[in-house]
Amino acid sequence: MLSRAFISHAVYGTHATWQTQQYLLEDFLNFVTDSERDILTKALQDFEHADTDDEIEENIHQTVMEIAEKELIQEPMFVIDTWAPYLTKMGLTSAELDKIYEKCKPTSKRVISMISFPSNMTESQKTVSKYLCKFVKELETNMIGTFLRFMTGSDIICTSKIEVTFVHLEGLSSHPVAHTCSGVLELPDDYQSYPDFRSQFMEILKSNVWVMDIV
Secondary structure, eight states: OOOHHHHHHHHHGGGGHHHHHHHHHHHHHHHSOHHHHHHHHHHHHHHHHSSOOHHHHHHHHHHHHHHHHIIIIITTHHHHHHHHHHHHHTTOOHHHHHHHHHHHSOOHHHHHHHEEOOSSOOHHHHHHHHHHHHHHHHSOHHHHHHHHHHHHSOSSOOOSOEEEEEEOOOGGGOSOEEETTTTEEEEESOOSOHHHHHHHHHHHHHSSOOOEEOO
8 A cells, every 4th residue: 555654645746744743763674674674672661661861762763764764755855756746636634644645554354345246155165165264354454455366466455345256176276366467266166174274375365475366
């Protein structure tokens, strides 16, 4: 998702610095890698709770904010300047922009509501459909975006429906396949148990190699 600080700067310019600053740190922590996020978060928390000079704590926070502004605002300033004339004409209020971002934010409930199953399913397919809904419901917040990216190519909600089809496969070919452009998920219909389903799907989401199809 585009940085909220980036969009706020493009929409409101320097007249709404507080809106840009409000989201800058959160956006930057989402911008960096997982390992970098863990290090930065721990560093900020440690200095916040440690018995250290307030000036040192403020310097650490200020340094991180300066890096965030450089990466999210200054570096893409050409894009901001190009988009700004068009975005400002839309006349979006801060509340309206909040609503757009909130609508795009994936949650397990929203993702489950997007999933569409065939109208006529066999008993085994009904069982697997329940496995999928349970799996999504149990996903941690950070993995919801990963699941959505596997399904659609984006970690935000950019489609209204994820269509599930069932296939009967055997051996190594028996695994979920996502068609990202059409939002279709092919699922094997012969899982023996929910732990088997969960184990395979979680392994796929955590791997660096995803089986997809552009059709």
